[in-house]
Amino acid sequence: MSGSQDVATVTQARLETTASRLRELVAHLRHQRAQLREEWARLITEAKLLTAMTKEEIFAEATSVYDNYVEALETGTYEALQAYARNLSERIIPRGVETHEVVGIVLLLRDVLARSLFATYHEDFNKLNRILDAYEPAANRIAATVAVGFVQERERIIREQQEAIRELSTPVLQVRERLLILPIIGVIDPQRARQLTEQLLRGIRTNRAKVVVLDITGVPYIDSPVANHLVQTVEAARLLGATVIVTGLSPEIAQTLVNIGVDLGKMNTVGDLQGGIEEAERLLGYKVVLMQESVAQSA
Amino acid sequence: MQVPILKQGAYLIATVQSALTDEDLKQLRDTLVLQVSKVRARGVIVDVTALDVIDSFATRTLRDVAYMIRLRGAETVIVGIQPEVAFSMVKLGLTLEGVATSLDLEEGLAYLDRKAKAHEREVRAHR
Amino acid sequence: MRVPIDCDSDVVAARQKGRELASQCGFPSTDMAVVATAISELARNIVRYAVRGEIILRLVQNNGKRGIEVVAADDGPGIPDVGLAMQDGYSTSGGLGLGLPGTRRLMDDFEITSDFGKGTKVTVRRWRR
Ligand SMILES: Nc1ncnc2c1ncn2[C@@H]1O[C@H](COP(=O)(O)OP(=O)(O)OP(=O)(O)O)[C@@H](O)[C@H]1O
Numbered sequence: 001m002s003g004s005q006d007v008a009t010v011t012q013a014r015l016e017t018t019a020s021r022l023r024e025l026v027a028h029l030r031h032q033r034a035q036l037r038e039e040w041a042r043l044i045t046e047a048k049l050l051t052a053m054t055k056e057e058i059f060a061e062a063t064s065v066y067d068n069y070v071e072a073l074e075t076g077t078y079e080a081l082q083a084y085a086r087n088l089s090e091r092i093i094p095r096g097v098e099t100h101e102v103v104g105i106v107l108l109l110r111d112v113l114a115r116s117l118f119a120t121y122h123e124d125f126n127k128l129n130r131i132l133d134a135y136e137p138a139a140n141r142i143a144a145t146v147a148v149g150f151v152q153e154r155e156r157i158i159r160e161q162q163e164a165i166r167e168l169s170t171p172v173l174q175v176r177e178r179l180l181i182l183p184i185i186g187v188i189d190p191q192r193a194r195q196l197t198e199q200l201l202r203g204i205r206t207n208r209a210k211v212v213v214l215d216i217t218g219v220p221y222i223d224s225p226v227a228n229h230l231v232q233t234v235e236a237a238r239l240l241g242a243t244v245i246v247t248g249l250s251p252e253i254a255q256t257l258v259n260i261g262v263d264l265g266k267m268n269t270v271g272d273l274q275g276g277i278e279e280a281e282r283l284l285g286y287k288v289v290l291m292q293e294s295v296a297q298s299a
Numbered sequence: 300m301q302v303p304i305l306k307q308g309a310y311l312i313a314t315v316q317s318a319l320t321d322e323d324l325k326q327l328r329d330t331l332v333l334q335v336s337k338v339r340a341r342g343v344i345v346d347v348t349a350l351d352v353i354d355s356f357a358t359r360t361l362r363d364v365a366y367m368i369r370l371r372g373a374e375t376v377i378v379g380i381q382p383e384v385a386f387s388m389v390k391l392g393l394t395l396e397g398v399a400t401s402l403d404l405e406e407g408l409a410y411l412d413r414k415a416k417a418h419e420r421e422v423r424a425h426r
Numbered sequence: 427m428r429v430p431i432d433c434d435s436d437v438v439a440a441r442q443k444g445r446e447l448a449s450q451c452g453f454p455s456t457d458m459a460v461v462a463t464a465i466s467e468l469a470r471n472i473v474r475y476a477v478r479g480e481i482i483l484r485l486v487q488n489n490g491k492r493g494i495e496v497v498a499a500d501d502g503p504g505i506p507d508v509g510l511a512m513q514d515g516y517s518t519s520g521g522l523g524l525g526l527p528g529t530r531r532l533m534d535d536f537e538i539t540s541d542f543g544k545g546t547k548v549t550v551r552r553w554r555r
């Protein structure tokens with residue numbers, strides 16, 4: 001009983017001394033702020049980190065990071081630092097700053113501060129050790145917080161960009177009222193096939209389309225799961241009340257469709273995009289008048 | 300859940316308001332078939348915009364509605380199937396083959412009008 | 427989450443619960459419809475062939491992937507020939523015979539065990555992409 005109480009007391013005491021050492025440390029870093037910050041910024045430039053940024057920008061960010069850093073040490077809470085790291089990442093990622101640079105600058109700051117602690121306490125070796133003991137875990141945690149924040153932000157941006165690229169890769173064009181064209185170029189992987197279906201079906205509803213021309217002239221080949229998916233998309237479009245005309249079907253893709261049991265006769269296929277659009281206009285009830293004819297008539 | 304059925308000219312319009320149980324679906328089917336004969340409707344529109352699931356039973360019932368109504372000399376069109384619902388139906392293997400579908404009520408009416416005109420032309424040609 | 431199934435309206439309740447869970451899990455609307463449709467098929471089979479049973483809905487995780495799991499369990503008559511029941515168009519009730527094979531196509535994972543005379547358990551999962 002008394003034994004466990006002793007342990008509790010000792011732990012309590014240790015916590016208090018750690019806290020008081022951190023307080024001393026924070027006071028020291030506040031006191032030396034101007035000088036340490038300057039040195040850190042200089043080392044960043046020397047190490048050729050953050051080359052995409054100007055000296056002034058580096059100094060401004062260094063100041064903010066420094067202050068957030070000291071605050072995290074003081075309060076033991078990392079939320080503010082985390083938020084700042086995210087915000088910083090958001091600003092510098094578009095400028096091409098790399099993960100190793102961000103990790104590099106945080107580690108540099110850790111070293112700058114550690115060196116200053118050496119310089120200040122080198123005469124009292126015991127005290128130096130105790131202060132470093134208190135400093136190190138906090139510093140590591142700070143470095144991890146900043147680096148993780150950066151990496152997460154980067155991943156988020158990459159995800160967003162991929163999404164945007166994917167959407168761009170299946171444009172939905174409205175050429176005239178009730179008529180959509182989806183020109184597909186490149187390989188259709190399962191992910192893209194899913195996207196295509198969603199865009200096509202949503203596009204039908206939002207544009208109140210009656211006919212969709214799906215042009216796959218630019219698709220080199222498709223495997224049978226994707227072929228199946230395409231056929232299902234055509235069927236789903238019909239359930240919405242729209243007709244899909246597939247154009248630019250290469251002999252290879254036609255063969256794939258036949259192999260999975262698609263009755264090509266039941267599918268609306270037209271040789272090329274131009275023919276597909278004409279067929280679409282016919283379905284929509286527009287009269288297609290050939291240029292020569294109309295010229296001849298008016299003459 | 301009762302599905303209100305409205306008569307508009309020569310057409311009957313059934314507008315589904317919320318999720319339907321199998322019992323509700325059967326009742327809708329029976330009422331529609333009965334009403335078509337009673338009011339001599341030429342066309343029926345079933346608006347399913349409010350349905351977030353159309354499974355095998357619902358599909359079979361809608362198909363039966365269309366077939367039974369055709370036997371009574373009228374046309375049926377299902378309108379308002381949502382994109383997500385259509386996708387799930389097709390994955391499940393449900394295509395509503397032989398049943399007309401349109402984007403919404405307006406399109407459904409236009410479809411029935413076109414059908415009626417074509418029918419008139421045919422009748423005239425045979426006279 | 428457990429949803430007891432023993433009548434028509436329980437089928438509707440179960441698929442609404444499934445839709446809610448899928449939405450909480452951050453599934454896009456396409457997947458919400460997919461999950462709800464699968465639940466509808468499995469729950470209806472319970473009412474029709476086993477009279478009563480339950481649908482159990484769970485959020486699951488695998489290697490950081492999140493998903494939704496649906497278990498449909500009953501103590502009904504069981505299925506004498508599961509292979510046959512899994513074929514498109516096979517039905518003992520004049521249905522389209524698409525419920526089970528269609529559910530397999532809708533979902534990412536599909537497991538079925540059925541003991542003739544003892545009951546049926548179908549477990550399906552859909553993973554977030
Ligand atoms: N829970 C169950 N208990 C006993 N038999 C079942 C069960 N579920 C399915 N079955 C059997 O398997 C067959 C196939 O089921 P499935 O759901 O694929 O088609 P269905 O219910 O007959 O028609 P649909 O679902 O298309 O309306 C059923 O006809 C039935 O004989």
Ligand SMILES: [Mg+2]
Pocket residue numbers: 355467470471521524525526
């Ligand atoms: Mg079934």
